[in-house]
Amino acid sequence: MKTNEKLKALREIMQQKGIDAYIIPSGDSHQSEYVASHWKARSWLSGFTGSTGICVVTMDKAGLWTDSRYWLQAAQQLKDTEIELFKMFSPGVPDFRNWLAGELAADATLGFDGSLLSVKEVDILKRLLEFKKVKFSYKEDLIAPIWKDRPSIPSGEATIFSEEFAGESVSSKIARVRVELMKQRIDYHIISALDEIAWLFNIRGTDIAYNPVVISYAFLSQDDACLFIDDNKLSEATKGELEKSGVKFFPYNNVFEFLSLMPESKKLLLDPAKVSLKLKEAIACEAVEGNSIITTFKSVKNEVEQDGFRKAHIIDGIALVHFFYWLENNVGKVELDEYILGNILHDFRSKGENYMGDSFNPIVGYKENGAIVHYSAQSETAAKIDADGMLLIDSGGQYLTGTTDITRTTSLGNPTEEEKYYFTLVLAGHIELAMAKFPKNSNGAMLDTYTRTALWKKGMNYGHGTGHGVGHHLCVHEGPQGISGKSFKPILAGSVTTNEPGMYLEGKFGIRTENVMICHVTDTTQYGDFCEFETITMHPIDLKLINKELLNKRQINWLNVYHQEVYEKLSPFLEDNERVWLKDHTRKI
Secondary structure (H helix, E strand, C coil): CCHHHHHHHHHHHHHHHCCCEEEECCCCCCCCCCCCHHHCHHHHHHCCCCCCCEEEEECCCEEEEECHHHHHHHHHHCCCCCCEEEECCCCCCCCHHHHHHHHCCCCCEEECCCCCCEHHHHHHHHHHHHHHCCEEECCCCCCCCCCCCCCCCCCCCCEECCHHHHCCCHHHHHHHHHHHHHHHCCCEEEECCHHHHHHHHCEECCCECCECCCCCEEEECCCCEEEECCHHHCCHHHHHHHHCCCEEEECHHHHHHHHHCCCCCCEEEECCCCCEHHHHHCCCCEEEECCCHHHHHHHCCCHHHHHHHHHHHHHHHHHHHHHHHHHHHHECCECCEHHHHHHHHHHHHHCCCCEEEECCCCEEEEHHHHHCCCCCCCCCCCCECCCCCEEEEEECEEECCEECCEEEEEECCCCCHHHHHHHHHHHHHHHHHHCCEEECCCEHHHHHHHHHHHHHCCCCCCCCCCEEECCCCCCCCEEEEEECCCCCCECCCCCEEEECCEEEECCCEEEECEEEEEEEEEEEECCEEEEEEEECCCCCCCHHHCCHHHCCHHHHHHHHHHHHHHHHHHHHHCCHHHHHHHHHHCCCC
């Protein structure tokens, strides 16, 4: 079926059920950002394949909301459908909730799958639509009857993530959570977020592409540590290892019955942003809403994890030198396109020590495609690449020692003054954040201004966040911290965060320079502790695109020192010709 035919089929079911509007979100039953194919209902229905977005269907209208990273992609993929694109956060554009408030009549019924919307999201909708006395219907999944060839829930095997790499035992992690539960006077904790479960039990899996997590739920009390997971996911060896830490096992879907048997006098902690409405409604005892205890524990990396991240970025840097050296020597000589180039980069990475796969689908955008922030090249439509213009590559690897995420914008030939101008302004912002010194526990909104000031002075800006947390051989996007005007969580010492300002000129080119950083306390004064970032990504920044006159002395010095470090750490692992190449690409300016 085509998109409009799918919408027609959905509306027929909505009419039968008395539902006036239906929400199809991007997430799964665990509120994941990236989801297994079984839960890609929004993508299946609308044809828009970006990772972030929400679709709403009424009896006579349909809308798709997504952020600036995906506007160009969404416009292309929604073409020839009746779905209207709503550019989130644009002036005058209502979000989907306010749009619903305007579209729904009094006493209307709003439908959605209660396993796919978080407690927090539903509460927002209830408050916003209360004035119209809107009713909610969420017991059924209306997409299921029309998605005939829907993939099944993944059944990949869970494996133990060695303490050699994790740096902490399962028993120690469980004990830390139990201490925090006691402090909060809470009896139980339900954990739905897949990366938190993977971290807590030191397990990894293959259920979601690029994200080494396992479809499961977890429950903790002072006496029990329960993992709700299908039995076919656990080998006897994995079970035995987890049982040493007192972990008990239950079938995945038994979590709902389990929660329904909780004594009413007990208190259970749930994170309303990470637990679905369906899961909360199964709870028989008092549900206390608050931040998941694991979120912060997981975000602060121990010394073993931090050292692992450094090792992963050296391995990744070596692969990138191999790749870019190869590219410079082959572009214009062999037939290349964006899709092929992504596969070649994957091949270079796959030879690295402890490589476990890519950390996300690589973004390879040539010339004007680089302006599509989360562009995904397809084999049929990928742009041909020549020895001219700018190429943006955002990519990363999953290694047992850590997760990488790097963006480099490079000139393949004939860089223009306009390209140099924008590239250098973005670089200036990147360097300012890399050099920042700030009070301990400063939040991401405060730090965001470092990267944007150079652009703001010229009346320019970029629409995406500046940085996100990175998991340790886990999800490449990890909370709670981030760096953006809307990120108010503190950047904790030990956390790992990206630094990725950009600039995008539609129809011309896109620019983004991204490194990964670890936050450290580096100084203590009478005014308290102060932090700085350690940049751990190891790969040159394209000198051909730099207009030195636009950088100050501090910024130039940072770049020269950074490039010296890149050369010193990578050159011992390179062939002679690659070492010469790297020496030239890290020369002082």
